[in-house]
Amino acid sequence: MTSQRCVEGTFFNRSLHKCQQCETKYEIQKGHYFTENCGWSDEQQQVESPYRPCIDGTFNDGSQVVCRTCSSCQPQHFIASACNTTSDTICCKQGEQFFNGKCLPQPTQTTRTTTASTTVHTSSVDSSSPSPTSSNFPDPSQSTENSISSPQSLMPFIGIYVCFGILSTLTLVCLFLFIRRRSKPFNEELKKCCNGASHESLSRKGIARYEQAVSYNIINDCNNDHMPGLSHLLATEVHDAPLKTVLNNLDVLEELVLVLDPDISGAKNTRHLAAQCSFSFAWINYAYSMKDHKSPLVAVLEGVVTKNPDWTVGHLAELLTTIGRNDAVEILAKLPADV
Numbered sequence: 001m002t003s004q005r006c007v008e009g010t011f012f013n014r015s016l017h018k019c020q021q022c023e024t025k026y027e028i029q030k031g032h033y034f035t036e037n038c039g040w041s042d043e044q045q046q047v048e049s050p051y052r053p054c055i056d057g058t059f060n061d062g063s064q065v066v067c068r069t070c071s072s073c074q075p076q077h078f079i080a081s082a083c084n085t086t087s088d089t090i091c092c093k094q095g096e097q098f099f100n101g102k103c104l105p106q107p108t109q110t111t112r113t114t115t116a117s118t119t120v121h122t123s124s125v126d127s128s129s130p131s132p133t134s135s136n137f138p139d140p141s142q143s144t145e146n147s148i149s150s151p152q153s154l155m156p157f158i159g160i161y162v163c164f165g166i167l168s169t170l171t172l173v174c175l176f177l178f179i180r181r182r183s184k185p186f187n188e189e190l191k192k193c194c195n196g197a198s199h200e201s202l203s204r205k206g207i208a209r210y211e212q213a214v215s216y217n218i219i220n221d222c223n224n225d226h227m228p229g230l231s232h233l234l235a236t237e238v239h240d241a242p243l244k245t246v247l248n249n250l251d252v253l254e255e256l257v258l259v260l261d262p263d264i265s266g267a268k269n270t271r272h273l274a275a276q277c278s279f280s281f282a283w284i285n286y287a288y289s290m291k292d293h294k295s296p297l298v299a300v301l302e303g304v305v306t307k308n309p310d311w312t313v314g315h316l317a318e319l320l321t322t323i324g325r326n327d328a329v330e331i332l333a334k335l336p337a338d339v
Helices: 151-194 204-213 244-248 250-260 270-276 281-289 296-307 313-322 326-332
Strands: 010-013 018-021 032-034 051-053 077-081 090-093 096-099 102-105 109-113 118-122
Touching: 077 096, 090 096, 090 102, 244 250, 244 296, 244 313, 250 296, 250 326, 270 281, 270 296, 270 313, 281 296, 313 326
Parallel strands: none
Antiparallel strands: 010 018, 032 051, 077 090, 096 102, 109 118
């Protein structure tokens, strides 16, 4: 001992005239213990180092002033971390794994999921196998159960979908504008036709489009033999009179408009008459859309007269009979015989 006055682990403080613990003068160092009297003599002289390293089989984790003997593992335990000068032996139970200084239950199955493939790691412990060490177990920080792709990886796909949606919308808008622009001239010329404009006043291009949209079959056979039930209703002069006669007789025309133009359930009307003349569905709908300004029946009759000036009242009577409107035929019979 370097001091005759103080016991081991203390030193003599001449200013206080008493012995003090070594840790009051020096910090405790891991893996070391204090020398006798901290290396100080009674004359307050430092004769040697205050520390000495722990010998094999002992350790000091910084909580004691002396080195302690290393622990040994109990049965059914294995050495997870061997004893050294700064830490004691760490023992884990069979079936546990050592991670970050702790014994943790060993997972039986760890699943790692990625966008490309799925990898399954399975670990098992055999009681007859040698005691495992920390190197036998996977690092939990390196595996993630059911990991999900980060939002950043989905950004390219989201961008593609957004661009595709914008392009599709622009395409539909352009198609709509193109169709609307193409149909505008046709609607204007069709309107002229329904208002009684002469067929010759239309341009050649308009005439071709008009004839394509408003085409109908000319009935060549107008003999009374093909019109049963009409001979006793229409006088011969009325039957052979030009179809324009109906347009000129406002009284008869008004009655025909009243019975044929309305849409009545179960009764055929001007729509069916126009269809018999092979008017297109679009033309018929347009004529009815202008009903507040002009009668659809008048538009049909004017269109037929313009296209076929040789048609007679008999042709109209036959068409009315075909659609089952004998009441309209009776109205035609009111035309004066001296037409």
